[in-house]
Amino acid sequence: MEDFETIECDVLVVGAGGAGLRAAIAASEYGANVALVSKSLLGKAHTVMAEGGVAAALGNADQRDNWKVHFRDTIRGSKNLANWEMAKIHAEKSPERVRELERWGAVFDRTDKGKISQRNFGGHRYPRLAHVGDRTGLEIIRTLQDHAVHTDNIDIFMECTVCDILKSNDRTVGALAYYRSSGKLVVFEAGSIVLATGGIGKAYRVTSNSWEYTGDGHALAYLAGADLVDMEFVQFHPTGMVWPPSVKGTLVTEGVRGEGGILVNSEDERFMFNYIPEVFAAETAKSEDEANAWLRGEEGAMRPPELLTRDVVARAIMTEVKEGRGSPHGGAFLDIASRQSPDYIKRKLPSMYHQFKELATLDITKEPMEVGPTTHYMMGGIKVEASTAASTVLGLYAAGEAAAGMHGANRLGGNSLSDLLVFGKIAGQSATNFAQENSKIAPHGEDIEKSITKALEPFERGLPERRMPNYPSGPRKSTHELGKDGGEENPYQIHQELQEIMESHVGIVRTGEELEKGIQKLEELKKKLPNMHSKGGREYNPGWHLSLDLHNMIITSLALARAALERTESRGAHTRLDFPEYDDELGKVNMVVRPGTGGMAVVRSPLPQMPAELKEYVLKEAV
Numbered sequence: 001m002e003d004f005e006t007i008e009c010d011v012l013v014v015g016a017g018g019a020g021l022r023a024a025i026a027a028s029e030y031g032a033n034v035a036l037v038s039k040s041l042l043g044k045a046h047t048v049m050a051e052g053g054v055a056a057a058l059g060n061a062d063q064r065d066n067w068k069v070h071f072r073d074t075i076r077g078s079k080n081l082a083n084w085e086m087a088k089i090h091a092e093k094s095p096e097r098v099r100e101l102e103r104w105g106a107v108f109d110r111t112d113k114g115k116i117s118q119r120n121f122g123g124h125r126y127p128r129l130a131h132v133g134d135r136t137g138l139e140i141i142r143t144l145q146d147h148a149v150h151t152d153n154i155d156i157f158m159e160c161t162v163c164d165i166l167k168s169n170d171r172t173v174g175a176l177a178y179y180r181s182s183g184k185l186v187v188f189e190a191g192s193i194v195l196a197t198g199g200i201g202k203a204y205r206v207t208s209n210s211w212e213y214t215g216d217g218h219a220l221a222y223l224a225g226a227d228l229v230d231m232e233f234v235q236f237h238p239t240g241m242v243w244p245p246s247v248k249g250t251l252v253t254e255g256v257r258g259e260g261g262i263l264v265n266s267e268d269e270r271f272m273f274n275y276i277p278e279v280f281a282a283e284t285a286k287s288e289d290e291a292n293a294w295l296r297g298e299e300g301a302m303r304p305p306e307l308l309t310r311d312v313v314a315r316a317i318m319t320e321v322k323e324g325r326g327s328p329h330g331g332a333f334l335d336i337a338s339r340q341s342p343d344y345i346k347r348k349l350p351s352m353y354h355q356f357k358e359l360a361t362l363d364i365t366k367e368p369m370e371v372g373p374t375t376h377y378m379m380g381g382i383k384v385e386a387s388t389a390a391s392t393v394l395g396l397y398a399a400g401e402a403a404a405g406m407h408g409a410n411r412l413g414g415n416s417l418s419d420l421l422v423f424g425k426i427a428g429q430s431a432t433n434f435a436q437e438n439s440k441i442a443p444h445g446e447d448i449e450k451s452i453t454k455a456l457e458p459f460e461r462g463l464p465e466r467r468m469p470n471y472p473s474g475p476r477k478s479t480h481e482l483g484k485d486g487g488e489e490n491p492y493q494i495h496q497e498l499q500e501i502m503e504s505h506v507g508i509v510r511t512g513e514e515l516e517k518g519i520q521k522l523e524e525l526k527k528k529l530p531n532m533h534s535k536g537g538r539e540y541n542p543g544w545h546l547s548l549d550l551h552n553m554i555i556t557s558l559a560l561a562r563a564a565l566e567r568t569e570s571r572g573a574h575t576r577l578d579f580p581e582y583d584d585e586l587g588k589v590n591m592v593v594r595p596g597t598g599g600m601a602v603v604r605s606p607l608p609q610m611p612a613e614l615k616e617y618v619l620k621e622a623v
Contacts, residue, residue, distance in 0.1 A: 001445070002452045004176075004185035009035035009155070010435040011428070012175060012188045014162045014217065015196035017045030018137070018417065019400025021144035022424030023194045023431070028153045030432040035188055036148070037177060038158045039197075039212045043145050046198050046210045047420070050137035051351060052255035053119055053129025054421070055414030056094035060111060061118040061127035067091040068617060069125050074415060075618045076279065077123040077309050078408025079572040080587055081230065084610040085386035086406045090415070090422050097421035098130050106143040108132055119258045120294075123309040123412040125283060134255045134351045140417060160186070162216070163548050164451040165193065165224040165396070166443040172224065172395035173441045176451040180545060183538020185452060189442055191435025194389075194427045195221060195398040196420075199378035200234075200560070203553045204507075205499035207375035208240055208251035214549040215556030217402035221382045222555055226391040228593040229404045229605070231380035231556070232563035233573045235411055236508045238313035240374025242331040247359045249374040252334065252352065254413040256369075257306040259348050260295050261336035263317070264368070265325040271332075272305035275316040280308055282621050295339065311410045311573045314373040318508060321372070331372030337365055373508055377416065379407040379573065380560070383592065389427035392594075395434055399427035409572025458491075458534035458547040489531040491546040497525055498553060506561045511578045515565040522561060526554050558600055563591040566602045 011027040013020045016038035024036045038045070057070040070091040075082055102108060102116065108130050109117040118127045132139040148154055159180040166174040166187075174189045197217030201209025222228055239252040257263075265271050276284050285291040285302040294301035306313065317332045327333050336345060342365035346353050349364070356362045356369060381404035382391050389397045400420040407415065505518025529551060534544035569583035570576050589604040610618075 001449050002185060002456065004187050004448070004452065006187050006189060007035055007155075008189045009033050010191045011035070011194065011431045012190035012192070013037065013194045013196060013428070014175070014220075015039070015045070015198060015400070015402070016042055016156070017196060017198060017400060017420070018047040018140055018144060019402075019420035019424040019427070020045075020194070020196035021141070021148050022421055023196055023399055023428035024154050025144065025148050025151055026425040026428030027194075027432045028151045030429055032153065032432040032435060034154045035190065036154055036156045037160050037162055037188075038156065039161050039180075039216070041158050042156055043141055045141060046212060047141050047417070048138040049208060049210070049251055050140075050417050051134040051251070051253035052121060052258060053131035053136050053414050054094075054098055054140065054417035055121065055124065055128050055412065056098040056130055056418050057091065057128060058095050058098065058116060058118060058130065060115040065126040065128060067095075070094070070128065071614070072618050072620070073124055074406075074412060077410055077412040079410060081408030081571070081590060081607070083386055083405035083408075083608060084614060085608065086423075088614070089386055089426075090406055090419055093422045094418035097418060097425070101140060101143050101421070104143050104147045106132070106139050108139075119255065120303060120307055121254055121258050121413040122307045122313065124307075124414070125303075129258065129414040131255065133347075134253050134349045137417065157186075161545065161548070162220065163455050165220050166447050166451065167224060167393075168441045168444060168447075170225070170394060171438075171441070172393060174443045176448065176455065178455065178538075181540060183541065183544070185455070187443065187448055189440065191438065191440045192395045192397065192431040194431050195382060195396065195402050196400045196424065196427070197402045199401045200553065200556045201375050201378075202549075203498060203502050203557050204375040205503050206240070206249040208237060208249055209375065215552045216549070217398065218381055218559070219552035219555040221391055221393070221396060221398065222559065222593070222595060224393050224396060225595060226393045226396060227383040228559055229380060229383040229590050230408065230563075231559040231593050232567050232591060233379035233407075233409050234375060234560065235310055235377040235379060235573050236314045236373040237376035238310055238317055238373055239334055239371035240376070241360065242327070242370050242372040243329040244360060250355070250359065251374065251376065252369060252371050253349070254310075256334060256336055256349060256352060259336065259344075260339040261306065261334050262304070262339065263306050263313070264333045264335055265320045266327060267325055269325070271320055271325070272308070272313065272316055275312060275319070276305050276308065277312060284308065309410050310413065314508060315575060317372055327370045329370050331370045333368040334371045335368035337367060342366075377401065377411055379409065379411055380404050380563070387426070388430040389423050390430060395438070397427040397431045399423040409574060455548065457530075458532050458544055459538070488533040489528045491532050491534070491543055491550055494525060494528055494532065494550055495546060495553075498522075498550070498557065501525065502557055506557070506564060509575045509577055510564055511576065512565060512568070513578075515561055519558065519561045519565065522554060522558050526558070529554065559593040562600060562602050563593055566591050566604075
């Protein structure tokens with residue numbers, strides 16, 4: 001058997017973004033020895049891209065705000081598919097988690113009275129997002145990272161990727177990983193595991209996500225036998241950069257609209273007034289005058305339509321483009337220059353100012369930005385219990401974007417940061433309880449050997465050097481010619497094919513016919529995976545890394561496409577052109593994806609019953 005390092009821990013946390021860090025801190029505080037594994041360097045997690053703020057009903061900007069209003073906004077934003085218990089826990093606990101960050105050293109922007117400042121964001125009834133300019137995620141990562149490195153019993157393993165979960169008697173007992181720099185293998189023997197690996201954005205060509213987002217946690221959990229849920233719901237953030245091509249998809253924070261930015265089309269029309277859904281009509285400005293009252297901060301003013309939920313805004317922009325009113329590069333114009341002073345923009349949105357200056361040579365204090373939808377966030381993920389963050393596999397927990405249930409069909413901006421804080425803590429605590437209450441079991445040697453063989457397969461698939469037929473001393477075949485003979489598959493080519501399939505067949509708008517074609521193409525692509533070959537050694541070998549990542553991306557892409565085919569309606573982030581309306585019956589179920597005897601199965605799972613008093617509050621016309 002290949003040599004490997006063995007590391008023992010009580011709790012293994014996979015992923016060192018906000019959710020993973022918070023889980024590790026909680027586990028350590030409850031007495032666990034924690035191994036925290038980071039696919040990249042500590043502090044570089046994708047949480048830093050959450051720029052606009054963290055949602056919590058502190059009531060600093062509007063005293064009418066409270067957890068019930070936040071809960072209502074979350075459920076309505078989810079198009080009634082969120083797990084009500086998760087949404088309730090989240091709304092109740094978010095203020096406590098934000099104040100905790102402040103005690104740990106987070107430097108939030110302040111009001112004139114010295115309280116944490118809060119800004120407006122899409123789908124939130126009142127100003128609710130605590131922020132640090134437009135660098136909130138970075139401040140949260142810095143704060144959690146500093147707290148974690150000063151907390152006992154947390155060992156951090158950077159540039160280390162988990163590639164398989166090890167089980168014994170239907171319970172997790174550890175994981176196989178490798179160091180990206182050396183290729184050295186490591187087996188973590190763990191009493192429990194928390195998956196906090198983020199999303200799946202790199203399965204798409206146009207995305208705001210960083211390179212780490214290859215669906216690792218989703219696939220690891222699925223292969224371990226866990227249920228996935230809501231996989232059809234992918235959030236396409238309405239405002240990503242569309243120009244220049246080299247930075248297409250880069251996020252433009254919702255904070256621009258929260259600070260008063262408006263969307264206009266090529267005819268200089270503020271078009272969002274034309275796209276207000278009936279469910280939000282009672283609390284949304286329907287004219288320029290009403291929207292300006294909000295901008296002036298008048299009490300009781302209704303929020304502007306640019307701050308409708310992300311699914312609504314993204315579809316509106318796509319409609320404008322489709323009908324010929326888009327910007328020159330296929331998006332819409334986002335204008336804050338005409339709404340706020342240059343000093344205000346530079347103070348409140350410093351990252352956006354520098355981002356456009358450096359990447360697009362555009363001054364947002366003088367000119368509008370060109371923006372369009374970009375793959376941003378995965379509402380679907382590992383199905384977990386609300387109170388424990390436990391998956392359907394014993395000893396396996398999940399938090400952050402890798403988990404699902406909190407956001408249903410659409411996530412409100414800012415809820416991701418409070419989600420990872422609230423459920424990161426719960427996951428770490430619950431994982432520790434499990435590890436302390438159950439005796440540790442060492443992984444079986446044969447299971448470790450199987451996992452290692454699987455991880456190293458790309459190096460075993462290379463063809464021996466061959467000469468041209470009938471010419472013993474002739475030139476060797478090229479890599480391209482070997483591939484034609486079925487010997488090699490280039491992982492970079494497969495990744496490009498995957499991204500094109502997902503963009504073309506499982507994008508922001510879908511049809512049953514296109515989804516079926518996409519599934520067929522994904523299945524054909526899946527057949528190529530056993531023929532991928534990684535050249536060279538294991539040190540600093542991105543081809544090998546991508547070969548392993550592609551297995552995860554194909555699994556999550558198929559889960560997404562199959563769940564989308566099953567949901568024959570349009571709801572939230574999932575739009576079916578062949579089924580454009582809500583289906584009341586489908587509004588009562590979540591789509592659960594699980595391993596079946598015949599392969600991947602999609603089953604309908606009834607929504608948990610919401611208590612009558614909460615249901616009545618959600619149905620209120622306005623609050």
